[in-house]
Amino acid sequence: MRKARFFIAEALRSIRANMAVAIAATTTVAIAVFVLGAFIPSFLFVQSAVDQQKDRIDVRAYISDPATVDQVAELEAGIVALQSDGTVESFDFVDKQEALEIMRERLQDPTILEELPGNPFPRSYIIKPAQAERSGDIIAALRDFPAIDPSAGVVDGGETTSRLLDVARFIQWTGLGLIVILLIASLLLIANTIRLSVFARRREVEIMRLVGGTNWFIRWPFVIEGIVCGLIGAALAVGLLWAVKIGVVDNWIVENDDSLTRDTATTIGFSALAGILIASGAIVGALGSGITIRRFLKV
Amino acid sequence: MSSDQTPNGQTPEDALSEAEERAQRRMLRRRGRTGGESSGRRGLRRDKSASFLRDGDGPMVVMEDVKKVYEGKDGGTTALDDVSLEVDSGEFVFLVGQSGSGKSTFIRLLTKELDSSSGRVVVGGRDLTRLRRGRIPYLRRSIGTIFQDYKLLPGRTAYENVAYALEIIGESPRNIKRMVPEVLTLVGLGEKGERYPNELSGGEQQRVSVARSFVNQPRLLIADEPTGNLDPDTSIGIMQLLYRINRTGTTVIMATHDRDLVDKMQMRVVELEDGKIIRDQRQARYALAD
Known part of the structure; x- marks a missing residue:
């Protein structure tokens, strides 16, 4: 001291x-x-x-209209598998009606939708990757499921995301x-x-x-x-x-x-x-x- | 002629005022009584400092075949060559020789500022060649050292410079307050304790240095050209102080080339030349024969 x-x-x-x-x-x-x-x-x-x-980045898996319930269930099982190995954080199913609603909200002039024959918007899964960098893996894993719409496919923000x-x-x-x-x-x-x-x-x-x-x-x-x-x-x-x-x-x-x-x-x-x-x-x-x-x- | 007198008939105290002399006698008497052993109220302090050197009747300094080579490109310079020497407790030894003869190397081996290249250096029973580096401070505390350039801490007053030697060994503030003025009076600086080194003359600075070297009451005091920067009269004053300290039983080794001083004192003279001892003579003069 x-x-x-x-x-x-x-x-x-x-x-x-x-x-x-x-x-x-x-x-x-x-x-x-x-x-x-x-x-x-x-x-x-x-x-x-x-x-x-980065948190806003998500992956969309568009489902073709003709896909059967079984095929959709198969796709969902694939997503759940990705979730259990930690690639996917969460996911959401959007049916055709919801897709239309979303589009209606987003458009400035929703009347345009009235002109459409039926509902052209597909069902989809909105998938949130655990890390934004993993979105590519998710796309690769889900791309070839039969339920996937061949033209819309599985996409993230593409160019924007990678930038x-x-x-x-x-x-x-x-x-x-x-x-x-x-x-x-x-x-x-x-x-x-x-x-x-x-x-x-x-x-x-x-x-x-x-x-x-x-x-x-x-x-x-x-x-x-x-x-x-x-x-x-x-x-x-x-x-x-x-x-x-x-x-x-x-x-x-x-x-x-x-x-x-x-x-x-x-x-x-x-x-x-x-x-x-x-x-x-x-x-x-x-x-x-x-x-x-x-x-x-x-x- | 009393034993207190130097051969030229002047008593060492002549230069000191009466008051200083009283303080000096008091201090020296106390030292004589304790005789370097722990006892009484200062027992604790001695354990902290001087006890590093072993007590006993043996020689204070022993050098055996000491060689010191300063490494260099051209094979090095031999500063000391096969030096063997014994200095008994209580002796006063002048180390003389020209510049470059090895005096300073000799002195610096004793404080382990340098290590010998070969041979043994023993101080107070401690073999310095086998002393661990961590123990060096304890060796130095038990040896008083005086240098040609005083080596005072510039930012501290005379008082604080002396006190520092006591603070190092953990002396209590109360004892420091008591002892420092005593020692300063002893060296004739009783009034100048609050001056900084640059406010003191060379002689006064060297007195502070002597006070610092002595305040621990070491059993060995070594001085490397202590009067080298001083005029003859001032030198005598310093010499008298060292002599008084020696009279109390402290071994003093002093390197010098002050011919007059050595001739006056008639003490043991060890002469070095080119790193070798060429003369070791008691009650001698600076030069072998005139």
Whole structure:
């Protein structure tokens, strides 16, 4: 306990004595954390929006009008089989009447339907894939059932679906890539700043070694100093992010109400983000100085 | 001539004021009473620091066939070659020789700042060639070290520099508050504890360094050119301090090429040349013969 107090006092003393360096390290942490803190929720938001679009993808299996009840039952058994092996999440049967109703709702001028002889709309299964990427498998598995209408067949959104999936993949991988690059860049930046600050004091560390300080006795104040700079830097960044959220993002959401609320895409909550950022600031600060100082402890 | 006097007839205390002298006597008396053993109220502290060196009548430092080669492209430089030497507890030894003769290497082997290439280095019964790296700090705490460039922590006052040596060994704040002013008074800096190193003269900085090396009350004190950066009068002051410390039973090994100082003191002189001991003489002068 007395030791902890001593180490903290030592850390604060050295921050005071090396104010310029401490400010440099803190600012570096603040900038890195701010960039990450802005990027991570944006990425998660886009990711969530894309996921929602992916959720809308479904597969339709159109049934030919002449298909018998047995043939339809056979098809349904095939879908159930796909459901039990996890390819299909859920499915729905739409009979001819329902198909007509759906079409009637969808058309701007339903009177056009009155002109039609009878009901041309086929029965169908609307199948929700467990993952959008699996829709192709579902099509392949159901295509050759006798109940399937040869001309309409089994389809998903086709071109749209594959484009959407491509975009989703692109966003996911570039986003992850960017986050990793950003993380590495911030780590290097912070480590470098801390290295400079420790390097400026290598003589001090040497002297401490020469008069008999153990490695951890010398290291603790540096580690605590790193934690303090990391915490303050991250807190500054979080404060700035908060200001940006209140001042810019929230207003923008209100102004663009329709486009965003229709898609209720979500992102990480601010307090969770703040917690993660501040914790990582402290950890990076501690590790950065704790590891850098090792080089000078070899005397 | 009393035993306290140096051969030139000047007593070492001459340079100290009366008040400093009182503090010094008090401190040294206490040390003489405890005699390096744990006892009484400072027993705990001694266990934490100086006990690393084994007590006993044996020699404080033993070097056996020590060789030190600095690796290099051209086969390396031999800094010490077949050095064998014993220094008894309580001795005062001057290590002399020209620059590059191996004095600093010798000194740095004793604190395990360097490792010997071959041979044995034993300090206070501890074989340094077999000492684990993790134990090095404990070795250094039990040896007082003084350097030519003082090696004071620049961001700390004189008081804090001395206190640091005690903080390292986990001394209680109460004892630190008591002991540091005592030692600072002992070295004649009673009034200057709050000054930073860059506010002190070279001689004063070296006194802080002496205070720091001594506050742990080590049984061995080594000094590498402690007067190298100081003018002759200031040097004598430092020398007197080291002499006083030696009088209390602390073994002192001092590397120097301060001819006047060595000639005045008439102590054991070990002379190095090209990494070899070419002379080991008691009550000697700097040079072999004039």
